[in-house]
Amino acid sequence: MTYCVALYLKDGLVMLSDMRTSAGVDHISTFGKMHVFGEPGERMVALLTAGNLALTQSVVALIQEGVEVDGETLTILTVSSMFQAAQLVGAAVRKVWKRDGAALKEQRVDFDLSILIGGQIRGRRMRLFHVYSAGNFIEATPDTAFFQIGEHKYGKPILDRALTFDTGIWDGVKLVLISMDSTLRSNLSVGLPLDLLVYRRDALRPELRRRIGEDDPCFRKISEDWSQALRKAFQSLPHPEWKD
Amino acid sequence: MTYCVALYLKDGLVMLSDMRTSAGVDHISTFGKMHVFGEPGERMVALLTAGNLALTQSVVALIQEGVEVDGETLTILTVSSMFQAAQLVGAAVRKVWKRDGAALKEQRVDFDLSILIGGQIRGRRMRLFHVYSAGNFIEATPDTAFFQIGEHKYGKPILDRALTFDTGIWDGVKLVLISMDSTLRSNLSVGLPLDLLVYRRDALRPELRRRIGEDDPCFRKISEDWSQALRKAFQSLPHPEWKD
Numbered sequence: 001m002t003y004c005v006a007l008y009l010k011d012g013l014v015m016l017s018d019m020r021t022s023a024g025v026d027h028i029s030t031f032g033k034m035h036v037f038g039e040p041g042e043r044m045v046a047l048l049t050a051g052n053l054a055l056t057q058s059v060v061a062l063i064q065e066g067v068e069v070d071g072e073t074l075t076i077l078t079v080s081s082m083f084q085a086a087q088l089v090g091a092a093v094r095k096v097w098k099r100d101g102a103a104l105k106e107q108r109v110d111f112d113l114s115i116l117i118g119g120q121i122r123g124r125r126m127r128l129f130h131v132y133s134a135g136n137f138i139e140a141t142p143d144t145a146f147f148q149i150g151e152h153k154y155g156k157p158i159l160d161r162a163l164t165f166d167t168g169i170w171d172g173v174k175l176v177l178i179s180m181d182s183t184l185r186s187n188l189s190v191g192l193p194l195d196l197l198v199y200r201r202d203a204l205r206p207e208l209r210r211r212i213g214e215d216d217p218c219f220r221k222i223s224e225d226w227s228q229a230l231r232k233a234f235q236s237l238p239h240p241e242w243k244d
Numbered sequence: 245m246t247y248c249v250a251l252y253l254k255d256g257l258v259m260l261s262d263m264r265t266s267a268g269v270d271h272i273s274t275f276g277k278m279h280v281f282g283e284p285g286e287r288m289v290a291l292l293t294a295g296n297l298a299l300t301q302s303v304v305a306l307i308q309e310g311v312e313v314d315g316e317t318l319t320i321l322t323v324s325s326m327f328q329a330a331q332l333v334g335a336a337v338r339k340v341w342k343r344d345g346a347a348l349k350e351q352r353v354d355f356d357l358s359i360l361i362g363g364q365i366r367g368r369r370m371r372l373f374h375v376y377s378a379g380n381f382i383e384a385t386p387d388t389a390f391f392q393i394g395e396h397k398y399g400k401p402i403l404d405r406a407l408t409f410d411t412g413i414w415d416g417v418k419l420v421l422i423s424m425d426s427t428l429r430s431n432l433s434v435g436l437p438l439d440l441l442v443y444r445r446d447a448l449r450p451e452l453r454r455r456i457g458e459d460d461p462c463f464r465k466i467s468e469d470w471s472q473a474l475r476k477a478f479q480s481l482p483h484p485e486w487k488d
Binding site for chain 1: 404414417418430471473474475481482486
């Protein structure tokens with residue numbers, strides 16, 4: 001499994017993915033699921049991928065090689081807007097489906113894939129999309145300030161409770177790290193290292209890219225402090241006053 | 245969906261279930277998923293059920309009417325130990341499978357059911373079991389102090405972080421309520437009211453049975469205080485010190 005989360009905030013984007021890939025519990029490897037493209041000052045586009053690795057790697061390769069969108073062959077470096085970037089990813093997904101769909105069906109393997117794509121191109125709006133395995137997509141709005149793909153349930157409650165569009169970028173970073181930490185603890189198929197990207201609106205370059213490993217002191221501190229803070233928060237709750 | 249959770253603690257059992265049953269989003273009803281049997285001073289046995297309601301209601305009916313276990317017809321009021329009670333539930337599950345399994349398969353309906361059964365019979369040990377749809381079962385031990393059935397992922401992180409076998413009973417009550425509250429917020433198919441049972445080891449009668457509705461002041465206070473405490477805990481976290 002995989003867990004990827006992306007925040008769409010007033011001030012920018014925060015994107016985080018784990019790096020564990022498993023084909024059964026005895027076949028675990030490490031693969032990047034975050035792919036960042038661009039040219040500082042011109043464009044910054046980042047993808048997070050979940051699902052069948054053969055499929056997502058094909059999509060990531062195709063959007064660099066070029067895929068036809070509305071009669072024009074485009075790449076992730078030539079699309080003129082984030083909307084067109086999402087269309088490009090959707091077109092690449094459909095191309096992979098045409099190529100692999102029938103063979104997978106014969107082997108009873110699901111065509112299982114989902115992709116988050118966020119970023120900004122100079123002169124255009126910062127946007128975040130969730131592309132499905134049919135190549136269609138939805139867009140994040142101020143009312144829905146985050147998207148998750150993969151093993152999303154363990155890490156959702158903290159986001160549901162604490163995140164809004166107005167959350168500051170660095171509070172957002174803390175929230176996705178807590179959300180990821182909850183998932184890491186509850187599901188073995190999601191694992192370190194992590195890839196983190198912070199993008200500030202209109203910067204047209206990442207503010208931070210960070211690979212977070214087992215011994216990253218900052219992530220460990222957040223994880224341990226959070227456990228402690230939770231226990232303290234829990235102890236501060238009132239005793240239920242029901243009596244039979 | 246359903247969410248049920250049962251804690252197996254040094255001092256006793258804590259069991260909690262929601263009451264929402266859905267057959268599609270336009271067909272939502274309220275059904276008890278907690279079934280308590282016994283005689284004060286003699287036995288206290290409680291079931292939590294998840295899955296297809298027609299199946300779980302049949303199982304609950306059969307264990308009251310009588311099912312053959314090892315050549316003897318037993319009911320939930322005549323079994324002599326909790327182990328035998330779990331066997332009885334398993335036998336009832338298999339009886340329902342024999343009766344309904346083929347017809348369900350023809351309609352492509354899964355034989356989907358899981359049951360938690362906990363309690364104590366005079367002179368015997370307090371135990372907690374998880375019975376699967378094949379009628380087999382596992383038992384909680386001090387190393388695994390809780391079982392969940394149904395929509396379990398949203399409510400698992402807080403239990404993974406804060407619960408041990410040595411957790412006090414009333415702290416356990418607060419934990420299952422937080423775990424349920426996280427699930428209620430993230431999944432619409434789990435809904436109030438809730439059924440709560442608290443059993444103290446060797447008491448042979450429930451210490452508390454409580455139906456918790458929308459306007460229960462105690463549950464609301466725990467839910468609100470927890471949201472506040474979480475936000476405070478979150479704000480107390482250190483700012484990540486990564487810089488590019």
